Amino acid sequence: MAEVTVYTTSTCPWCLKLKDFLQDEGIPFDEVNVGLDSAGAKRMVEITGQRSVPVTTIGDQIIIGYDPEGIREILNSSEG
Template identity: 50%
Template sequence: MAHVKVKIYTTPTCPWCRRAKEYFRQLGIPFTEVDVSKDRKGAEEMIRKSGQMGVPVIEIGNQIIVGFDKARIDRILGIS
């Protein structure tokens, strides 16, 4: 779990993005944040990976989660 790479595609005004980031902070899992409102390449990458334009999009390893789906995050991370 500690070695998994996490990337969160966000915008500054997204409340679910803030919740997702706070959840990973609570778990002590570092993440890379990509602000798609300022990073056009990051936005294109997010759309290519997820097929979605909405945020948050969370990438855990090679898994993509659209939205803040805590149960799915926990499953992928092996948290019961």
């Protein structure tokens, strides 16, 4: 399975929803709280060109916002 990283903040309700989705689906992920991790925040902006969260990276694919179907689609295509 491709490596999944989720960029979040502590106050973002969509971030919480995304993390709940990933946990419910049994999808392992690394979390970078950009509110607490300035290097992580800089990396997220370099990758996406924006500061809004949540952002999910799956390998070299980027999903901006809460998009469970997009995440499933990328993970399913990377398993094939």
